[in-house]
Amino acid sequence: MAQLITTAMRSAKHIRQTQWRWDWVGRHGEALAAGVCGGCALLAWWLEGRWQMGAVPLYVLAYVIGGFAKAAEGIRTMVRERKMDVNLLMMLAAGGAASIGHWAEGAVLIFIFALSGAMETYAEQRSHRDLTALVQMRPVTARRLQSDREEIVPIERLRPGDQVLVKPGEQIPTDGIVVEGASAVHQSAITGESVPVDKQAGEEVFTGTLNGEGSLVVQVMRSSEESVFAKMVQLVQSAQESCPPAQRWMEGFEKWYVHGVLLTASAVMLLPPLMLGWGWDQAVYRAMVFLVVASPCAVMASIMPAVLSAMSKGARSGLLFKGGSDVAALSQVRVIAFDKTGTLTCGELHVTHVQGVNGFSEEEALLAAASVERLSEHPIAQAIVREAERRGLALEKPARFVSVTGSGVQAVWREHLWKVGKGDFVHVEDGVFQEGEGRGKEGETVVFVTRDGEAAGWIALQDRIRSEAAIAVHALRSQEIRTVLLTGDCPAVAAAVAKESGVDEWRAGLLPDEKVEQIRSLQQRFGPVAMIGDGVNDAPALAAADASVAMGAAGTDVALETARIVLMQDDLNKITEAVGMARKVNRIVKQNLIFAGGVILLLILANFEYGIPLPYGVVGHEGSTILVILNGLRLLR
Structure with a gap:
């Protein structure tokens, strides 16, 4: 029996190790393929003048290993969506180069294209890592107390009013109130606070946070489906499926652009031999160079790496964007409207x-x-x-x-x-x-x-007004953003809060529909408006604003569902950080688009005027793609 158990444990360990290896290969597969492709191409180039018969199979191997993933993606896009993309252009260019004997140039094209694709995938994985790590932190079970007796139960069975025991070093399995004990709780995963927070009886704790050295008895406030942690997971899922309007426009433009490039390349390949007396090899070569230099790879990679980097950086500090479009919207705001209770005040x-x-x-x-x-x-x-x-x-x-x-x-x-x-x-x-x-x-x-x-x-x-409110308002003013207080409270209270916080103007005695009217009025007067709130009565105004922000810890379910950006720590200073980061994304995207478009235009003109060699076109085009990806990744620092 003992031998059987030992054998089973070894088998389980082997399975885990094998699974880990496959997961590692899955995460780094594109980079491995690009590396093998480059190695095969380099060896084939070294053999080319010595043993031609041995060089060609290595070139073919480099083409297959480096280009398989991109070719499959291009074919899949053409079959499912009935459109051609840049992946297909690159494969056609590489295949055309090989057809006229330029194996080395085609292999270099495949290698650099695979390398830039691996870097873009890395950017996406790195950007999502801080978000998806939240899902993996989800606690599974809890120690529920029943008549001074402990029982281990799935967190789905916890109900409001239950009491759970959290021992030192364990994850807190529920949103609740501490009823016994005291401890320092690491809650950076939820609020972004890097320093543990002391918790004692009467204070709130969150699902997924890590208990320190003390034991706590926590009374459940919400079911596992309604916890702050569960809401964050929902935000993560929606964020990963979203992209900014500029990226959607770019993807629509890509279809027409690729068709135009293919038509122009066909004209370059067919018309000069018939009308200008070019040789077919020369015309095909020029057409292949045109396919490479005119492909919009760098343009397509100009937006999402920067946006995803900003979302990842925000998640690490307790600032969640529900999607890339929300980063773009926040970068344009000229006015921020605050609710009073629970937003500017505690x-x-x-x-x-x-x-x-x-x-x-x-x-x-x-x-x-x-x-x-x-x-x-x-x-x-x-x-x-x-x-x-x-x-x-x-x-x-x-x-x-x-x-x-x-x-x-x-x-x-x-x-x-x-x-x-x-x-x-x-x-x-x-x-x-x-x-x-x-x-x-x-x-x-x-x-x-x-x-x-x-x-x-x-x-x-x-x-009480929040201690950071005046600092945050002053920082927003330095960013040339106007601040407005919208509240349902009486004018005297509104005036006092406005004076203490330093907002530019205030409106009092507002019903929810009147807050919406004020938002629309501000949009007409100043331009895009962001609304920050936490209550049910703020939801209509949050929906009407160009960018909407909810206070994550104190916010109601309706506010959190309606708003597109969540401040998990309820720290108003984070909104100034978010605006600055969104504007930086906007600047980086503009830099990338101008640079990428300029390189494409320069390479096209050089190709028609001087006939640049294919390797130079590959290096110029794919090099610009790598540079714009790296520029977008700067936000991860």
Whole structure:
């Protein structure tokens, strides 16, 4: 039995090693084929003057090994899509060169074409690596706690409310809240933070992040299909299937361009022997050179390597683009519109001031308000309760609790009727109302507290502005981008946030459809607009904008699905980084297109005027392809 197990383990190990080797060959197959092609061509060239019969088979081998993949791709495109592409042009040129005895030139063409194809594949693989690595990091099982007993279950069986144990060094299997323990969590895969983040009871953790040296008990917040990690995987899949509009236009243009090149090459091959007295070998050779130098390989490789490099670099720092078109759209924006709550601000109210009146102390007013509000789920109620707990006040459960939507709450507490809410709901006297409303005019939210109809005090609350908001707005201004605040909040709050963050203008009291109208107005006034938001009410404006950005950690499902760019770390500084990167992609693409087009034009003119040798045409054309790919890969640094 032991021998059988040992044999099985060896077999499994051998299978894994074999699989690894095949995976390695699959990843590097094009580069290997190009290398073997070049080696065969070099050996054949060395033998050509010594043993002609041995040189030709080596040339044929170089043609087959180096050109098989591209020839198959060209034939597949012609059969399935009924169009000819640059792969077919290259194969025709190499075959034409061989047909008139120029084996070496054709082999050099095949080798450099295969080498540039391998480099382009490497660019795509390198660009996708940081994205697809997310899928491989997906946890499979979790330690679910059931009556102090552990059981290993697939993460698909976890439900909100379950509790899971995460031991030191393990992946966190769910989005949830820490209920016991403390540890440093490495969450760079989700948020892009390079430094571990300390987590303790009450703080949120994400699927796929790595626990440090402490043990954690985590309460599940979302099912595995709804986790931030799962959404990121969906973004990855959509990103890999997308390409920018310029690339789609280029692929449509390629079909017509290739037909034009083939017609011109046919004319170069047929007309000069009939009309100018050229020899057939000379005409065919010139036509083959024309096929090479006029092929748009460098032009076709000018866009996607740069775009994919930008997407890869962004993914490493917690910035996800859903597709190449989103990189292009962001590079054109002239205005960025911000939502307020959860975007420019943290989205969590905190108490800024408590005032007791009519003989009630500050602590008495706060204790009464927090005891009444403890049964409410409203953000204002939660902020008041948090402040009372922070001050160490012992809350007591009220009786006959009633919540009046949009106005406030009331309950019986210590045998008195208490109300907490707006001034017109609690009916406080004018002096107290005016004193509290004075804070409201400064951008704070004010609620009043009464006991049996008598004012007991008022509480001012405010949403904290993000620490990086002013820095991000200033950086956008330096990039010549106008910033606008669009919010449904009152004008006083909007004005206070706008002043503190430094945005150029603001609009307040907006319903979701009115935000859309503001986006369209900004588009007419300034040009392309990007919208940044996190809530359900932001989704229509996100859809209407030219570029849309969602706050990944705090954002709602609707916002994340509607937006095309996601800030996984909720760091507004990332938007300035994204704009700068998108504009750099735009510059690199323009450089590549101008360079590639210029080289093609120069080589075509030189061929017609002077008749350049095929190897020079190959080196000039394929060399320009390699250079534009390398230029696009600069963004990976």
